[in-house]
Amino acid sequence: MSKKATIYDIAKELKITAATVSRALNNNPKISEKTRELVLATATRLNYKQNRLAVALKSGKSNNVGVIVPFINKNFFASVIRGIEDELYPKGFHVIISQTHEDKEREKKIIQNLINAQVDGILLSTSFTNINKDELRFELKKPSLFVFFDRTLNFKDISSVTIDDYQGAFDATEHLIQQGCKRIAHFDVDQNIELYKNRFKGYKDALKKHNVKFKGEYVISIKSNMEAGKEAAEKLMKLPVPPDAIFSSTDNGLLGAVKYLQSQSVLIPETFCVVGFSNEPFTKFLEPSISSVDQSPLEMGKMAAKVLLEQIEKNPVVNSKNDVILPAKLIVRKSSCKTKKN
Amino acid sequence: MSKKATIYDIAKELKITAATVSRALNNNPKISEKTRELVLATATRLNYKQNRLAVALKSGKSNNVGVIVPFINKNFFASVIRGIEDELYPKGFHVIISQTHEDKEREKKIIQNLINAQVDGILLSTSFTNINKDELRFELKKPSLFVFFDRTLNFKDISSVTIDDYQGAFDATEHLIQQGCKRIAHFDVDQNIELYKNRFKGYKDALKKHNVKFKGEYVISIKSNMEAGKEAAEKLMKLPVPPDAIFSSTDNGLLGAVKYLQSQSVLIPETFCVVGFSNEPFTKFLEPSISSVDQSPLEMGKMAAKVLLEQIEKNPVVNSKNDVILPAKLIVRKSSCKTKKN
DNA sequence: TTGTACGCGTTATCAC
C-alpha cells in the first residue's frame, strides 16, 4: 500500500501490457469489453490514480493555468479568482495562484516560474510598479499564453478583460450632478495606470457634458487607503471654496474621507455627496451606505478564463487579440441621494 | 523560436552531452568552469527554461501544494491563502487552489484531482456538509500528506491548525459580563462543526464562571448571513425577558442583528452590547464599530504551511500528528463598551 | 571532468 500504483502494476497483475491498460483506461474503442472491465476492476482494487505529471510531460499540456495578482486577500482579486476557478475547474484545469506584492521583480520571477511549471496559460493583473513594458514584453514572448485582466498593459497582441472604467466614472459623476452637486472633487490614484486614467477621463467628460467647470484643485492623487483619503478630504475642506461632493476612484480612500467629514459634522448626503469605485463589501453596511461603481469581479474572472481558453484552443496558429470590456454598474445608495432616501 | 529549448538543444549546440548540461545547470561541483559558463551562456541565449514537469516526474516531487477551501472570495479564507502563499512561495512551492462550494462530492473529487496532479501535500478546510468522516478517510490514505486548518475533522493521525475558539468565545463573553451585561444571548451556527461547538462551550463556561444563569432560549442557531441574524434578533427581542447583549459566532449574522436593533432604536452600546467572531473588515468601519474575535488568518495560513512542510520533509517515516492552536484575540471596539468610549 | 544508459508514468505508432 505504500507506493502508488501505475498502469504497469495493473498490467503485471493481469498479465497484459501497459499499453492495453492505458487504452482500457482511456476508453479506446479498440478494446474488448472483457479486458476493459478487468482493467477497471483491478485499477480500483489497487487504488490506481493517473499521474497527471506524466500525461502532461507526454502531451505537452499541463492543464494548469497560472493566475497572478498583487494580493489575493483583497475582495476584488479574491472574487476575480473565484470567477476564474469556477470557469476553469469544470473543464479540468487547475488554478495556480501567485502574488506579486506589488513588486515588479517578483512579478518577473513569478512569470518565469509559471512558465517553468509548464502552465498552459497565464492570467495576469500586473503590478502598479511594473511600468517598464519592455521587460515584461520579453517574458511574454510565447510559448505561454497571456491574458490581462483589470490592470492591463497596452500590448498590441495580448488580450485583456477590463470593465468600462470610463463609463462607470462618467455615470457616477453625472449622477452626482443630477443630485444637484455643483463642485465635485475627484480622488485619483495613479495616472500611470490605464484604469485610473480612464476613470479620470470619465469624470472630466461628465463635467463637461453638463457644463460644470473643471477645477484642478478638486483633483487629488491619493493612495488607496483610509489615511490618505482622510488627509485628502481635510485638504479639500480647507479650500476657499470647498467641494460639495467627491467621486473617488477608490472605495478605501473614500472611506477615510467619509470618516473625516462625519467627524467634522458634515452631513452626508444632505450637504455633501460621495460615490466610490469598486463596490467593496463595506460600502453596503456603512451609515450612510456608500454609492459605488461595481466591477463585477466574478464575471471578469469568468470572462478572462474564457478568453484564455479560446486562445489555448486555437494555439498556436492565430494570434488574435481580444479586448473584452465589461459594463461598469453604478450602485446608488444613500451617500449620494440628496433628494430622497434609498 | 517556436519550440521550447531543452537541455538537449544546449548539448547539441555545444557538442557535449545532455548530462553535462544538466550538471552545469544544477551547479554540480564536478564540472569545469569553462563548460559551466558555456552552458549558462547558451542556455540564456536559447531562452532555456527548466521543465518542472520532467523534474517532478523524475524526482517524485512536484513542489506543488493543494489548498482546498469552501470559497476563496471570503475574507477569512483569502487571507489564510495569502499566508500560505507567503510562506510557501519563497521555498519554491506553488499553491494550487480549489473551492468546494460547500459541496461534499466536489470535495472528494477535488482531493482525487489534486492527488492525481501529484501535489506534495494538501491543506484542507473541509466543507460544512462533509460529515461523513469515513469517506474522506479513504481519500486521505496516503501517499499525499494532509493538514487541516480552521475547519478540522478529528482524525487520529492528521495534523491541524486552528485558533483557540473556546478561549476566544470565553474572553468575549467574559468581557460582556464585565461591561455589566446580565442577559447574554448567543448566535450559534452549527454544532456539528467542531469550531462552533467550542465557541458555544466557551460562552457557557464564561457564564458559569461568573454565575450568570444560562438560558436556552437565548441561544439561536443561524446561518452565517445578515437575514438570519436579523430574524434571530427579532425573535430574541420578542422574548418576555429580552437579552441585553449578544455574543455571536458569526460577524455576518451579527451584522443583521445590529441593523435590526438600530432600526428598533435600541442603543448600542448604551443599552445593548454585541461581540462577534472573525473580525471581518467591516466590523471596524461600522457605526458603532463592532467588537470581534480575531482569527489571525495570515498566521494560520503560515502555520499550516509550516506544519505541512515539516511533514513533507520527514515523510514518509514518521506519522507524527501536530495540532497547533493559535491564540484567539478579542478586539474590543465601541459596540461592547457601555462604560466609556474606545 | 565528461559520456553512457536508464527510469520516472504515460500515450502513440507501429506491428501482429
Next chain:
DNA sequence: GTGATAACGCGTACAA
C-alpha cells in the same frame, strides 16, 4: 484486440 517500442525532458548511478 493486443504487444512491443519509442518518446516527452530531466537527473543520476556507473563507467571511462
